[in-house]
Amino acid sequence: MKPEVFHPLARLVHWLMAILIIGMLFIGVSMVGDLSPRHPLLVELHKATGLALLVLVIVRIGLRLTLPHPPLPADLPAFQRFAAGASHLLLYGLMLAMPLLGWAMLSAGGYPRPLQLPAIAPHDLQLYAVLRQAHGWAGYLLFATVLVHLGAALMHALVRRDGVLRSMWPGPVRRSE
Ligand code: HEM
Numbered sequence: 199m200k201p202e203v204f205h206p207l208a209r210l211v212h213w214l215m216a217i218l219i220i221g222m223l224f225i226g227v228s229m230v231g232d233l234s235p236r237h238p239l240l241v242e243l244h245k246a247t248g249l250a251l252l253v254l255v256i257v258r259i260g261l262r263l264t265l266p267h268p269p270l271p272a273d274l275p276a277f278q279r280f281a282a283g284a285s286h287l288l289l290y291g292l293m294l295a296m297p298l299l300g301w302a303m304l305s306a307g308g309y310p311r312p313l314q315l316p317a318i319a320p321h322d323l324q325l326y327a328v329l330r331q332a333h334g335w336a337g338y339l340l341f342a343t344v345l346v347h348l349g350a351a352l353m354h355a356l357v358r359r360d361g362v363l364r365s366m367w368p369g370p371v372r373r374s375e
């Protein structure tokens with residue numbers, strides 16, 4: 199039997215990551231071109247949170263592959279079914295790619311890495327420039343995808359009223375009759 203809602207652990211990780219990722223998008227954007235004395239602190243915060251997100255996304259992918267999860271509503275049109283699957287896959291991909299690109303770009307630029315992590319790319323300034331651009335563009339793509347995801351969640355909650363938002367609700371959920 200498939201559950202009606204996501205496992206409490208899956209919901210906890212979803213909302214913890216959502217808060218951290220939205221924070222990271224804003225910290226990332228406010229760091230660029232900022233020459234004020236708070237810049238080094240923002241960079242350190244961004245790197246440490248990015249590393250925590252890398253660990254969390256790996257745990258989350260493990261949970262997704264092992265825990266049972268609720269099916270989409272049976273009457274959901276094929277196109278929306280496809281859009282849900284594709285956008286979730288894109289979100290997972292970007293959640294994994296962002297910290298890896300961050301780590302790789304610090305490696306290529308020869309910058310210090312949190313916890314003295316090893317380099318995952320050769321020290322090469324041209325490669326650094328490409329990875330820096332890729333980190334920025336992937337960040338904005340993640341931003342856009344999260345906005346579409348938010349719109350879809352609201353559509354399910356307010357227009358279709360089909361229990362999809364309830365399936366990921368952060369608090370306790372009552373069983374439906
Ligand atoms: C989910 C994780 C992450 C998200 C959502 C994120 C997001 C962003 C965004 C939106 C920017 C601004 C891009 C631009 O305008 O060009 C940025 C810049 C940056 N990010 Fe990340 N990032 C993440 C992880 C990381 C990690 C793990 C590191 C390093 C270990 C990192 C290092 C940097 C650096 C060094 C910058 C450039 C700052 C500057 O130019 O002053 N990021 N990030």
Ligand code: HEM
Nearest residue numbers: 215216219220262286289290344347348351362363365366
């Ligand atoms: C950074 C922000 C967010 C990210 C990266 C994110 C990511 C994801 C991912 C990858 C899934 C798929 C779960 C799975 O099937 O394994 C999901 C599901 C879901 N999310 Fe988010 N989410 C974010 C924010 C939000 C917000 C703000 C809301 C609500 C307003 C929301 C509502 C939902 C709902 C209702 C589902 C369940 C969809 C289903 O049944 O397949 N998410 N989210």
